[in-house]
Amino acid sequence: MAPPSINQVLLVAGTHGNELSGLYLQKLIRDGVYQADRSTFQVKSTVANPLAVKKNTRFVDIDLNRAFSAADLTSDANEKRLAAEFVKQHAGNENQLIIDLHNTTSNMGATLILLSSDPYYTKMGAYIKQRMPEANILFEDRKSWQDQPYLCTTGQHGLMLEVGAQAHGSLKYETLELMKNLLTAVLDYIENTNLNHTVKLSDYEAYGYIEEVMFPLDIDGMRLATVHPTLCGRDFVAVEPGEPILATFLGYDMHWQGEETVYPHFINESAYCQSNIAMAMAEKRIVRVS
Template identity: 90%
Template sequence: MANPSINQVLLVAGTHGNELSGLYLQKLIRDGVYQADRSTFQVKNTVGNPPAVKKNARFIDIDLNRAFSSADLESDANEKRLAAEFVKQHADNENQLIIDLHNTTSNMGATLILLSSDPYYARMGAYVKQRMPEANILFEDRKSWIDQPYLCTTGRHGLMLEVGAQAHGSLKYETLELMKNLLTAVLDYIENTNLNNPLKLNDYDAYGYIEEVMFPLDIDGMRLATVHPTSVAKTLLLLSRESLF
Protein backbone atom coordinates (compact mmCIF):
# COMPACT_ATOMS: atom_id res chain seq x y z
CA MET A 1 0.00 0.00 0.00
CA ALA A 2 1.40 3.41 -1.00
CA ASN A 3 1.94 5.96 1.72
CA PRO A 4 -0.41 8.96 1.69
CA SER A 5 1.08 12.22 0.48
CA ILE A 6 0.34 14.66 3.31
CA ASN A 7 0.63 18.36 2.45
CA GLN A 8 -1.26 19.72 5.44
CA VAL A 9 -1.66 18.77 9.09
CA LEU A 10 -4.68 20.15 10.92
CA LEU A 11 -3.94 20.48 14.62
CA VAL A 12 -7.16 20.49 16.66
CA ALA A 13 -7.29 21.56 20.31
CA GLY A 14 -10.28 22.18 22.54
CA THR A 15 -12.32 19.25 21.26
CA HIS A 16 -12.98 18.94 24.97
CA GLY A 17 -13.16 22.48 26.29
CA ASN A 18 -11.53 21.83 29.67
CA GLU A 19 -8.40 20.18 28.26
CA LEU A 20 -5.81 22.95 28.07
CA SER A 21 -2.56 21.31 26.92
CA GLY A 22 -3.48 21.41 23.23
CA LEU A 23 -4.72 24.98 23.44
CA TYR A 24 -1.44 26.13 24.94
CA LEU A 25 0.60 24.11 22.46
CA GLN A 26 -1.23 26.00 19.73
CA LYS A 27 -0.31 29.24 21.52
CA LEU A 28 3.37 28.23 21.48
CA ILE A 29 3.05 27.73 17.71
CA ARG A 30 1.37 31.12 17.20
CA ASP A 31 4.03 32.82 19.34
CA GLY A 32 6.84 31.22 17.34
CA VAL A 33 8.14 29.26 20.33
CA TYR A 34 7.39 25.84 18.79
CA GLN A 35 8.07 25.19 15.11
CA ALA A 36 5.45 22.87 13.65
CA ASP A 37 5.74 23.31 9.86
CA ARG A 38 8.01 21.03 7.88
CA SER A 39 9.43 21.31 4.36
CA THR A 40 6.73 19.07 2.83
CA PHE A 41 3.65 20.26 4.70
CA GLN A 42 2.20 23.11 6.70
CA VAL A 43 0.41 22.90 10.02
CA LYS A 44 -2.87 24.73 10.59
CA ASN A 45 -4.50 25.21 13.98
CA THR A 46 -8.17 25.16 14.87
CA VAL A 47 -10.27 24.90 18.04
CA GLY A 48 -12.81 22.09 18.02
CA ASN A 49 -15.40 23.36 20.49
CA PRO A 50 -15.03 27.13 21.15
CA PRO A 51 -18.22 27.43 23.29
CA ALA A 52 -16.99 24.65 25.61
CA VAL A 53 -13.53 26.24 25.80
CA LYS A 54 -15.12 29.55 26.79
CA LYS A 55 -17.02 27.80 29.60
CA ASN A 56 -14.05 25.61 30.57
CA ALA A 57 -16.37 22.61 30.19
CA ARG A 58 -15.84 19.26 28.49
CA PHE A 59 -18.84 19.94 26.24
CA ILE A 60 -22.07 21.95 26.06
CA ASP A 61 -24.67 19.31 25.13
CA ILE A 62 -22.87 16.10 24.14
CA ASP A 63 -19.28 14.89 23.75
CA LEU A 64 -17.98 16.35 20.47
CA ASN A 65 -15.48 13.51 20.10
CA ARG A 66 -18.36 11.01 19.92
CA ALA A 67 -20.50 13.13 17.59
CA PHE A 68 -18.98 12.26 14.21
CA SER A 69 -20.96 9.16 13.34
CA SER A 70 -22.96 9.69 10.17
CA ALA A 71 -26.25 9.33 12.04
CA ASP A 72 -28.08 12.41 13.29
CA LEU A 73 -25.57 15.07 12.18
CA GLU A 74 -28.59 17.36 11.78
CA SER A 75 -29.32 17.38 15.53
CA ASP A 76 -29.79 20.73 17.29
CA ALA A 77 -27.14 19.87 19.89
CA ASN A 78 -24.23 22.32 19.87
CA GLU A 79 -21.71 19.56 19.25
CA LYS A 80 -23.71 17.96 16.42
CA ARG A 81 -23.81 21.36 14.71
CA LEU A 82 -20.06 21.76 15.18
CA ALA A 83 -19.47 18.22 13.90
CA ALA A 84 -21.52 18.87 10.76
CA GLU A 85 -19.58 22.09 10.09
CA PHE A 86 -16.26 20.32 10.65
CA VAL A 87 -17.19 17.50 8.27
CA LYS A 88 -18.21 20.02 5.60
CA GLN A 89 -14.86 21.82 5.87
CA HIS A 90 -12.47 18.90 6.24
CA ALA A 91 -13.90 15.56 5.09
CA ASP A 92 -12.89 15.93 1.44
CA ASN A 93 -9.24 16.97 1.89
CA GLU A 94 -7.45 13.79 0.83
CA ASN A 95 -3.96 15.14 1.59
CA GLN A 96 -4.67 16.39 5.10
CA LEU A 97 -3.94 14.55 8.34
CA ILE A 98 -5.90 15.60 11.43
CA ILE A 99 -4.20 15.47 14.83
CA ASP A 100 -6.60 15.84 17.76
CA LEU A 101 -4.90 16.93 21.00
CA HIS A 102 -6.16 15.71 24.37
CA ASN A 103 -5.10 15.54 27.98
CA THR A 104 -6.62 13.21 30.55
CA THR A 105 -6.85 12.62 34.28
CA SER A 106 -5.69 9.04 33.63
CA ASN A 107 -2.03 8.28 34.17
CA MET A 108 -1.41 7.58 30.47
CA GLY A 109 1.86 9.46 30.05
CA ALA A 110 2.33 10.27 26.37
CA THR A 111 0.01 8.06 24.30
CA LEU A 112 -0.30 7.96 20.53
CA ILE A 113 -3.80 6.72 19.65
CA LEU A 114 -4.05 5.19 16.19
CA LEU A 115 -7.45 4.43 14.67
CA SER A 116 -6.08 2.13 11.98
CA SER A 117 -3.43 -0.57 11.93
CA ASP A 118 -2.58 -0.17 8.24
CA PRO A 119 1.17 -0.04 7.45
CA TYR A 120 1.41 3.77 7.49
CA TYR A 121 0.17 3.95 11.07
CA ALA A 122 1.96 0.79 12.20
CA ARG A 123 5.25 2.28 11.01
CA MET A 124 4.34 5.58 12.66
CA GLY A 125 3.99 3.74 15.96
CA ALA A 126 7.41 2.16 15.49
CA TYR A 127 9.03 5.49 14.64
CA VAL A 128 7.46 7.29 17.60
CA LYS A 129 8.45 4.48 19.96
CA GLN A 130 12.07 4.68 18.79
CA ARG A 131 12.18 8.45 19.10
CA MET A 132 10.32 8.50 22.41
CA PRO A 133 10.70 5.15 24.21
CA GLU A 134 8.50 6.25 27.10
CA ALA A 135 5.55 6.82 24.75
CA ASN A 136 2.62 4.40 24.65
CA ILE A 137 1.13 3.26 21.33
CA LEU A 138 -2.57 2.40 21.47
CA PHE A 139 -4.49 0.96 18.50
CA GLU A 140 -8.19 1.84 18.77
CA ASP A 141 -9.20 0.04 15.59
CA ARG A 142 -12.10 -2.14 16.67
CA LYS A 143 -14.36 -0.31 14.21
CA SER A 144 -13.73 0.46 10.57
CA TRP A 145 -12.52 3.99 9.81
CA ILE A 146 -15.87 5.08 8.41
CA ASP A 147 -17.72 3.88 11.52
CA GLN A 148 -15.50 5.70 14.01
CA PRO A 149 -17.25 8.57 15.87
CA TYR A 150 -14.09 10.61 16.42
CA LEU A 151 -13.16 14.04 15.12
CA CYS A 152 -9.80 12.86 13.77
CA THR A 153 -11.48 10.27 11.52
CA THR A 154 -13.52 12.93 9.71
CA GLY A 155 -11.18 12.88 6.73
CA ARG A 156 -8.93 10.25 5.18
CA HIS A 157 -6.10 10.48 7.72
CA GLY A 158 -5.97 11.25 11.44
CA LEU A 159 -4.90 10.31 14.93
CA MET A 160 -5.11 11.44 18.55
CA LEU A 161 -2.46 12.44 21.07
CA GLU A 162 -3.38 11.90 24.73
CA VAL A 163 -1.23 13.01 27.66
CA GLY A 164 -1.76 12.65 31.40
CA ALA A 165 -2.26 12.68 34.22
CA GLN A 166 -3.57 16.25 34.32
CA ALA A 167 -6.60 17.70 36.06
CA HIS A 168 -9.26 19.18 33.80
CA GLY A 169 -9.15 22.96 33.56
CA SER A 170 -5.49 23.05 34.56
CA LEU A 171 -2.16 23.44 32.79
CA LYS A 172 0.83 21.32 33.75
CA TYR A 173 4.39 21.76 32.49
CA GLU A 174 5.23 18.05 32.42
CA THR A 175 2.24 17.03 30.31
CA LEU A 176 2.66 19.99 27.95
CA GLU A 177 6.26 18.86 27.36
CA LEU A 178 5.06 15.30 26.74
CA MET A 179 2.59 16.59 24.14
CA LYS A 180 5.27 18.71 22.44
CA ASN A 181 7.69 15.79 22.24
CA LEU A 182 5.04 13.36 21.02
CA LEU A 183 3.81 15.81 18.38
CA THR A 184 7.38 16.45 17.21
CA ALA A 185 7.95 12.73 16.65
CA VAL A 186 4.69 12.39 14.69
CA LEU A 187 5.43 15.43 12.51
CA ASP A 188 8.95 14.18 11.83
CA TYR A 189 7.55 10.80 10.78
CA ILE A 190 5.18 12.45 8.33
CA GLU A 191 8.04 14.53 6.92
CA ASN A 192 10.38 11.55 6.55
CA THR A 193 7.66 9.49 4.90
CA ASN A 194 6.76 12.31 2.49
CA LEU A 195 10.44 12.51 1.53
CA ASN A 196 10.67 8.71 1.12
CA ASN A 197 13.57 8.65 3.55
CA PRO A 198 14.50 5.07 4.51
CA LEU A 199 13.57 4.36 8.11
CA LYS A 200 15.10 1.50 10.05
CA LEU A 201 12.29 0.54 12.39
CA ASN A 202 12.13 -2.09 15.11
CA ASP A 203 9.32 -4.25 16.43
CA TYR A 204 7.54 -2.69 19.37
CA ASP A 205 4.90 -3.36 21.98
CA ALA A 206 1.52 -1.70 21.52
CA TYR A 207 -1.80 -1.74 23.32
CA GLY A 208 -5.22 -2.73 22.04
CA TYR A 209 -8.69 -3.47 23.32
CA ILE A 210 -9.39 -6.99 24.60
CA GLU A 211 -12.44 -6.84 26.85
CA GLU A 212 -14.29 -4.78 29.42
CA VAL A 213 -14.01 -5.85 33.06
CA MET A 214 -17.14 -4.92 34.98
CA PHE A 215 -17.36 -4.02 38.64
CA PRO A 216 -19.10 -6.69 40.74
CA LEU A 217 -22.62 -5.45 41.48
CA ASP A 218 -25.28 -6.29 44.04
CA ILE A 219 -28.91 -7.00 43.14
CA ASP A 220 -29.66 -3.25 43.18
CA GLY A 221 -26.90 -2.49 40.71
CA MET A 222 -24.62 -0.92 43.34
CA ARG A 223 -20.92 -1.69 43.24
CA LEU A 224 -19.66 -4.30 45.67
CA ALA A 225 -16.03 -3.21 45.40
CA THR A 226 -13.67 -0.41 44.42
CA VAL A 227 -10.48 -0.61 42.41
CA HIS A 228 -7.82 -2.09 44.69
CA PRO A 229 -5.48 0.59 46.14
CA THR A 230 -2.45 -1.14 44.63
CA SER A 231 -4.01 -0.86 41.16
CA VAL A 232 -5.10 2.79 41.25
CA ALA A 233 -3.40 4.96 38.59
CA LYS A 234 -1.80 1.90 36.97
CA THR A 235 -3.03 2.88 33.52
CA LEU A 236 -1.50 0.81 30.69
CA LEU A 237 0.26 -1.51 33.12
CA LEU A 238 -0.27 -5.25 33.41
CA LEU A 239 -2.53 -6.13 36.33
CA SER A 240 -3.46 -9.50 37.74
CA ARG A 241 -7.14 -10.28 38.16
CA GLU A 242 -6.53 -10.80 41.88
CA SER A 243 -5.38 -7.17 42.30
CA LEU A 244 -8.24 -5.48 40.45
CA PHE A 245 -10.79 -5.06 43.27
Protein backbone atom coordinates in the same frame (compact mmCIF):
# COMPACT_ATOMS: atom_id res chain seq x y z
CA MET B 1 0.64 0.33 -1.54
CA ALA B 2 2.46 3.64 -1.40
CA PRO B 3 2.05 5.67 1.81
CA PRO B 4 -0.07 8.81 1.64
CA SER B 5 1.67 12.07 0.80
CA ILE B 6 0.45 14.52 3.44
CA ASN B 7 0.53 18.20 2.47
CA GLN B 8 -1.45 19.56 5.42
CA VAL B 9 -1.81 18.68 9.09
CA LEU B 10 -4.86 19.97 10.93
CA LEU B 11 -4.04 20.35 14.61
CA VAL B 12 -7.24 20.26 16.67
CA ALA B 13 -7.53 21.37 20.30
CA GLY B 14 -10.56 21.99 22.49
CA THR B 15 -12.47 18.95 21.31
CA HIS B 16 -12.94 18.65 25.06
CA GLY B 17 -13.11 22.19 26.35
CA ASN B 18 -11.40 21.59 29.71
CA GLU B 19 -8.33 19.84 28.29
CA LEU B 20 -5.82 22.65 28.12
CA SER B 21 -2.60 21.08 26.87
CA GLY B 22 -3.60 21.22 23.22
CA LEU B 23 -4.93 24.76 23.52
CA TYR B 24 -1.64 25.97 24.96
CA LEU B 25 0.39 24.05 22.40
CA GLN B 26 -1.55 25.94 19.74
CA LYS B 27 -0.67 29.16 21.57
CA LEU B 28 3.03 28.22 21.49
CA ILE B 29 2.74 27.77 17.73
CA ARG B 30 1.02 31.14 17.29
CA ASP B 31 3.66 32.84 19.45
CA GLY B 32 6.50 31.30 17.44
CA VAL B 33 7.79 29.32 20.44
CA TYR B 34 7.08 25.92 18.87
CA GLN B 35 7.74 25.25 15.18
CA ALA B 36 5.20 22.87 13.66
CA ASP B 37 5.51 23.37 9.89
CA ARG B 38 7.85 21.17 7.88
CA SER B 39 9.22 21.49 4.36
CA THR B 40 6.59 19.19 2.81
CA PHE B 41 3.47 20.29 4.67
CA GLN B 42 1.93 23.12 6.63
CA VAL B 43 0.17 22.87 9.95
CA LYS B 44 -3.17 24.58 10.48
CA SER B 45 -4.86 24.84 13.87
CA THR B 46 -8.48 24.95 14.92
CA VAL B 47 -10.45 24.85 18.18
CA ALA B 48 -13.21 22.27 17.86
CA ASN B 49 -15.61 23.34 20.63
CA PRO B 50 -15.12 27.05 21.43
CA LEU B 51 -18.15 27.31 23.71
CA ALA B 52 -16.97 24.39 25.86
CA VAL B 53 -13.53 26.01 26.03
CA LYS B 54 -15.10 29.28 27.15
CA LYS B 55 -17.07 27.44 29.83
CA ASN B 56 -14.01 25.32 30.77
CA THR B 57 -16.13 22.18 30.54
CA ARG B 58 -15.71 18.92 28.63
CA PHE B 59 -18.77 19.58 26.47
CA VAL B 60 -21.98 21.61 26.41
CA ASP B 61 -24.60 18.98 25.50
CA ILE B 62 -22.84 15.75 24.47
CA ASP B 63 -19.26 14.52 24.02
CA LEU B 64 -18.03 15.98 20.72
CA ASN B 65 -15.43 13.22 20.35
CA ARG B 66 -18.18 10.60 20.21
CA ALA B 67 -20.36 12.52 17.74
CA PHE B 68 -18.69 11.65 14.43
CA SER B 69 -20.12 8.26 13.52
CA ALA B 70 -21.60 8.25 10.04
CA ALA B 71 -25.15 8.02 11.41
CA ASP B 72 -27.09 10.92 12.92
CA LEU B 73 -24.95 13.96 12.28
CA THR B 74 -28.03 16.19 12.46
CA SER B 75 -29.30 17.29 15.86
CA ASP B 76 -30.01 20.38 17.88
CA ALA B 77 -27.19 19.53 20.31
CA ASN B 78 -24.30 21.98 20.24
CA GLU B 79 -21.82 19.20 19.56
CA LYS B 80 -23.86 17.54 16.80
CA ARG B 81 -24.02 20.90 15.05
CA LEU B 82 -20.28 21.35 15.47
CA ALA B 83 -19.63 17.82 14.20
CA ALA B 84 -21.68 18.43 11.06
CA GLU B 85 -19.87 21.74 10.45
CA PHE B 86 -16.48 20.11 11.01
CA VAL B 87 -17.25 17.33 8.54
CA LYS B 88 -18.45 19.84 5.95
CA GLN B 89 -15.36 22.00 6.32
CA HIS B 90 -12.59 19.46 6.78
CA ALA B 91 -13.60 15.90 5.84
CA GLY B 92 -13.15 16.38 2.10
CA ASN B 93 -9.63 17.82 2.27
CA GLU B 94 -7.37 15.38 0.48
CA ASN B 95 -3.83 14.66 1.65
CA GLN B 96 -4.65 16.03 5.09
CA LEU B 97 -3.97 14.34 8.43
CA ILE B 98 -5.95 15.38 11.50
CA ILE B 99 -4.21 15.32 14.88
CA ASP B 100 -6.60 15.67 17.82
CA LEU B 101 -4.90 16.78 21.06
CA HIS B 102 -6.11 15.46 24.42
CA ASN B 103 -5.04 15.16 28.03
CA THR B 104 -6.37 12.77 30.64
CA THR B 105 -6.54 12.53 34.41
CA SER B 106 -5.21 8.98 34.06
CA ASN B 107 -1.49 8.31 34.38
CA MET B 108 -1.03 7.39 30.71
CA GLY B 109 2.14 9.38 30.07
CA ALA B 110 2.54 10.06 26.35
CA THR B 111 0.13 7.85 24.41
CA LEU B 112 -0.31 7.77 20.64
CA ILE B 113 -3.81 6.49 19.79
CA LEU B 114 -4.10 4.97 16.33
CA LEU B 115 -7.47 4.00 14.84
CA SER B 116 -6.09 1.84 12.04
CA SER B 117 -3.43 -0.84 11.68
CA ASP B 118 -2.66 0.28 8.13
CA PRO B 119 1.13 0.13 7.45
CA TYR B 120 1.35 3.94 7.53
CA TYR B 121 0.25 3.90 11.17
CA THR B 122 2.11 0.77 12.26
CA LYS B 123 5.32 2.30 10.91
CA MET B 124 4.44 5.57 12.63
CA GLY B 125 4.18 3.65 15.90
CA ALA B 126 7.60 2.11 15.29
CA TYR B 127 9.10 5.53 14.59
CA ILE B 128 7.57 7.01 17.75
CA LYS B 129 8.85 4.12 19.90
CA GLN B 130 12.29 4.64 18.42
CA ARG B 131 12.23 8.35 19.20
CA MET B 132 10.33 8.10 22.50
CA PRO B 133 10.77 4.63 24.02
CA GLU B 134 8.64 5.68 26.99
CA ALA B 135 5.63 6.44 24.76
CA ASN B 136 2.67 4.07 24.65
CA ILE B 137 1.21 3.07 21.29
CA LEU B 138 -2.48 2.20 21.61
CA PHE B 139 -4.47 0.79 18.69
CA GLU B 140 -8.24 1.26 18.81
CA ASP B 141 -8.80 -0.53 15.53
CA ARG B 142 -11.63 -2.96 16.29
CA LYS B 143 -14.07 -0.80 14.30
CA SER B 144 -13.72 0.20 10.68
CA TRP B 145 -12.53 3.75 9.97
CA GLN B 146 -16.03 4.73 8.79
CA ASP B 147 -17.65 3.46 12.00
CA GLN B 148 -15.34 5.28 14.40
CA PRO B 149 -17.05 8.08 16.37
CA TYR B 150 -13.92 10.21 16.77
CA LEU B 151 -13.20 13.63 15.30
CA CYS B 152 -9.84 12.58 13.86
CA THR B 153 -11.48 9.95 11.64
CA THR B 154 -13.67 12.39 9.73
CA GLY B 155 -11.14 12.60 6.91
CA GLN B 156 -8.88 10.02 5.28
CA HIS B 157 -6.07 10.23 7.84
CA GLY B 158 -6.00 11.03 11.55
CA LEU B 159 -4.88 10.12 15.05
CA MET B 160 -5.09 11.26 18.67
CA LEU B 161 -2.42 12.30 21.15
CA GLU B 162 -3.27 11.62 24.80
CA VAL B 163 -1.08 12.84 27.68
CA GLY B 164 -1.50 12.53 31.43
CA ALA B 165 -1.94 12.61 34.28
CA GLN B 166 -3.38 16.13 34.40
CA ALA B 167 -6.49 17.44 36.12
CA HIS B 168 -9.10 18.78 33.72
CA GLY B 169 -9.23 22.55 33.64
CA SER B 170 -5.58 22.78 34.67
CA LEU B 171 -2.19 22.90 32.96
CA LYS B 172 1.03 21.09 33.87
CA TYR B 173 4.50 21.75 32.52
CA GLU B 174 5.33 18.03 32.36
CA THR B 175 2.29 17.03 30.32
CA LEU B 176 2.67 19.97 27.94
CA GLU B 177 6.27 18.86 27.35
CA LEU B 178 5.08 15.30 26.71
CA MET B 179 2.60 16.58 24.14
CA LYS B 180 5.25 18.73 22.44
CA ASN B 181 7.70 15.83 22.24
CA LEU B 182 5.09 13.38 20.99
CA LEU B 183 3.78 15.81 18.39
CA THR B 184 7.31 16.60 17.19
CA ALA B 185 7.98 12.90 16.61
CA VAL B 186 4.71 12.48 14.69
CA LEU B 187 5.40 15.52 12.50
CA ASP B 188 8.92 14.30 11.81
CA TYR B 189 7.56 10.90 10.78
CA ILE B 190 5.16 12.56 8.33
CA GLU B 191 8.01 14.64 6.90
CA ASN B 192 10.38 11.69 6.51
CA THR B 193 7.66 9.60 4.86
CA ASN B 194 6.78 12.42 2.47
CA LEU B 195 10.46 12.72 1.51
CA ASN B 196 10.82 8.93 1.12
CA HIS B 197 13.65 9.00 3.63
CA THR B 198 14.56 5.48 4.68
CA VAL B 199 14.56 5.07 8.44
CA LYS B 200 15.40 1.64 9.84
CA LEU B 201 12.46 0.60 12.03
CA SER B 202 12.16 -2.29 14.45
CA ASP B 203 9.25 -4.43 15.58
CA TYR B 204 7.74 -3.08 18.79
CA GLU B 205 5.30 -3.72 21.60
CA ALA B 206 1.97 -1.93 21.43
CA TYR B 207 -1.46 -2.21 23.01
CA GLY B 208 -4.80 -3.07 21.44
CA TYR B 209 -8.05 -1.95 23.08
CA ILE B 210 -10.40 -4.84 23.90
CA GLU B 211 -13.11 -3.67 26.34
CA GLU B 212 -14.18 -1.35 29.14
CA VAL B 213 -14.70 -2.28 32.79
CA MET B 214 -17.79 -0.77 34.38
CA PHE B 215 -18.40 0.00 38.05
CA PRO B 216 -21.20 -2.09 39.58
CA LEU B 217 -24.14 0.06 40.71
CA ASP B 218 -26.86 -0.23 43.31
CA ILE B 219 -30.55 0.36 42.61
CA ASP B 220 -30.07 4.12 43.11
CA GLY B 221 -27.29 4.28 40.52
CA MET B 222 -24.56 4.71 43.15
CA ARG B 223 -21.33 2.79 42.79
CA LEU B 224 -20.69 -0.33 44.81
CA ALA B 225 -16.92 -0.27 44.29
CA THR B 226 -13.88 1.83 43.45
CA VAL B 227 -10.83 1.11 41.34
CA HIS B 228 -8.65 -1.21 43.39
CA PRO B 229 -5.91 0.79 45.19
CA THR B 230 -3.21 -1.45 43.71
CA LEU B 231 -4.20 -0.22 40.22
CA CYS B 232 -4.59 3.54 40.70
CA GLY B 233 -1.95 5.46 38.74
CA ARG B 234 -0.61 2.28 37.09
CA ASP B 235 -1.87 2.61 33.53
CA PHE B 236 -0.46 0.01 31.11
CA VAL B 237 0.83 -2.17 33.97
CA ALA B 238 -0.02 -5.86 33.48
CA VAL B 239 -2.99 -7.41 35.27
CA GLU B 240 -3.02 -11.20 35.38
CA PRO B 241 -6.14 -13.40 35.44
CA GLY B 242 -7.58 -13.47 38.95
CA GLU B 243 -5.90 -10.28 40.13
CA PRO B 244 -8.06 -7.58 41.79
CA ILE B 245 -9.30 -4.67 39.70
CA LEU B 246 -12.11 -3.24 41.87
CA ALA B 247 -12.52 -2.92 45.64
CA THR B 248 -16.11 -3.05 46.90
CA PHE B 249 -17.45 -1.09 49.85
CA LEU B 250 -18.47 -4.39 51.47
CA GLY B 251 -14.84 -5.36 51.90
CA TYR B 252 -14.26 -7.87 49.13
CA ASP B 253 -12.41 -7.46 45.83
CA MET B 254 -13.59 -8.03 42.29
CA HIS B 255 -11.03 -9.78 40.10
CA TRP B 256 -10.15 -9.84 36.42
CA GLN B 257 -12.14 -12.75 35.03
CA GLY B 258 -10.44 -13.00 31.64
CA GLU B 259 -8.05 -15.76 30.68
CA GLU B 260 -5.32 -13.48 29.30
CA THR B 261 -3.04 -10.83 30.76
CA VAL B 262 -4.46 -7.35 30.19
CA TYR B 263 -3.22 -3.78 30.49
CA PRO B 264 -5.60 -1.24 32.06
CA HIS B 265 -5.56 2.36 30.84
CA PHE B 266 -7.78 5.40 31.29
CA ILE B 267 -7.85 4.18 34.90
CA ASN B 268 -10.27 6.26 36.98
CA GLU B 269 -10.49 8.90 34.24
CA SER B 270 -12.65 11.61 35.79
CA ALA B 271 -14.43 12.40 32.52
CA TYR B 272 -15.84 8.87 32.49
CA CYS B 273 -17.53 9.20 35.90
CA GLN B 274 -20.90 9.94 34.35
CA SER B 275 -20.64 6.75 32.28
CA ASN B 276 -19.41 4.72 35.28
CA ILE B 277 -16.39 3.45 33.35
CA ALA B 278 -13.66 2.30 35.72
CA MET B 279 -10.98 1.67 33.11
CA ALA B 280 -10.34 0.30 29.64
CA MET B 281 -8.49 -2.95 29.03
CA ALA B 282 -5.96 -3.66 26.32
CA GLU B 283 -4.01 -6.65 25.11
CA LYS B 284 -0.32 -6.44 24.33
CA ARG B 285 0.65 -7.07 20.72
CA ILE B 286 3.92 -7.26 18.82
CA VAL B 287 3.74 -5.03 15.77
CA ARG B 288 6.02 -6.23 12.99
CA VAL B 289 7.36 -3.69 10.53
CA SER B 290 10.65 -5.30 9.49
